[in-house]
Amino acid sequence: MSNKLAVIGAGGHGKVVAEVAILGGFWDEVVFFDDAYPKVSGGRWPVVGSSERLFEQLEAFDGVIVAIGNNQLRLNKTMQLLSAGGKVVSVVHPSAVVSPYAQIDLGTVVFPGAIINADAVIGLACIINTAAVIEHDCLLHEGVHISPHATLSGQTVVGARSWLGAASVTKELVTVGSDVIVGAGAVVVKSLPSGVTAVGNPARVLVNR
Numbered sequence: 001m002s003n004k005l006a007v008i009g010a011g012g013h014g015k016v017v018a019e020v021a022i023l024g025g026f027w028d029e030v031v032f033f034d035d036a037y038p039k040v041s042g043g044r045w046p047v048v049g050s051s052e053r054l055f056e057q058l059e060a061f062d063g064v065i066v067a068i069g070n071n072q073l074r075l076n077k078t079m080q081l082l083s084a085g086g087k088v089v090s091v092v093h094p095s096a097v098v099s100p101y102a103q104i105d106l107g108t109v110v111f112p113g114a115i116i117n118a119d120a121v122i123g124l125a126c127i128i129n130t131a132a133v134i135e136h137d138c139l140l141h142e143g144v145h146i147s148p149h150a151t152l153s154g155q156t157v158v159g160a161r162s163w164l165g166a167a168s169v170t171k172e173l174v175t176v177g178s179d180v181i182v183g184a185g186a187v188v189v190k191s192l193p194s195g196v197t198a199v200g201n202p203a204r205v206l207v208n209r
């Protein structure tokens with residue numbers, strides 16, 4: 001029997017999610033649904049309809065996952081899928097190192113070379129991007145994106161829908177609020193409130209939304 005995965009979002013992020021799913025060994029077939037259908041190509045994998053079309057045929061898939069880069073949209077769609085009875089799954093690249101004592105919630109993706117250490121908790125519909133490091137006892141709420149090569153030191157807390165840019169770093173015990181953007185290369189040495197954009201070393205607030 002072939003295991004069939006539906007992926008919402010056929011863009012660049014979707015392509016990596018599809019590849020990670022196939023390399024994980026469990027999924028035999030991947031098809032995309034994208035609201036830009038039919039004006040979008042999934043490349044190696046077919047785009048077969050809009051996300052509305054997927055909701056009409058959820059039972060035809062052994063798993064579903066949302067591969068939309070925007071944190072709010074990804075989270076909303078994931079929650080809609082769960083409410084509609086979709087079998088939302090997580091995918092983890094075989095080269096990622098995930099502690100058996102870490103928890104990863106549904107709809108989350110873990111990309112090549114990422115490391116998630118003991119007792120880290122990763123919420124619903126998060127992205128742990130290429131080579132990101134999530135140290136022990138970190139807590140990531142739902143819809144978070146940790147970009148490539150970012151490092152979260154031990155016991156960092158990240159609020160819902162926040163985006164930590166590529167190669168950013170948090171000091172241990174720091175709390176990043178909800179809907180925060182941390183710029184690429186930033187070093188977060190003090191906690192950040194919700195709704196800000198912070199950049200630089202040490203990270204300073206650039207925008208307060």
Ligand SMILES: CC(=O)SCCNC(=O)CCNC(=O)[C@H](O)C(C)(C)COP(=O)(O)OP(=O)(O)OC[C@H]1O[C@@H](n2cnc3c(N)ncnc32)[C@H](O)[C@@H]1OP(=O)(O)O
Pocket residue numbers: 129147148164165166167181182183184185186197198199200206
């Ligand atoms: C697989 C993947 O590709 S995952 C995606 C990974 N992508 C990233 O990590 C990108 C993260 N994004 C950033 O770092 C962005 O620059 C943001 C979100 C912080 C800011 O973007 P914008 O709001 O468009 O800011 P904008 O580019 O107008 O810059 C505003 C000011 O901040 C400075 N700035 C912007 N980003 C940074 C940064 N990361 N570090 C230091 N300074 C920065 C700019 O130089 C500019 O300064 P100036 O006013 O003195 O000229």
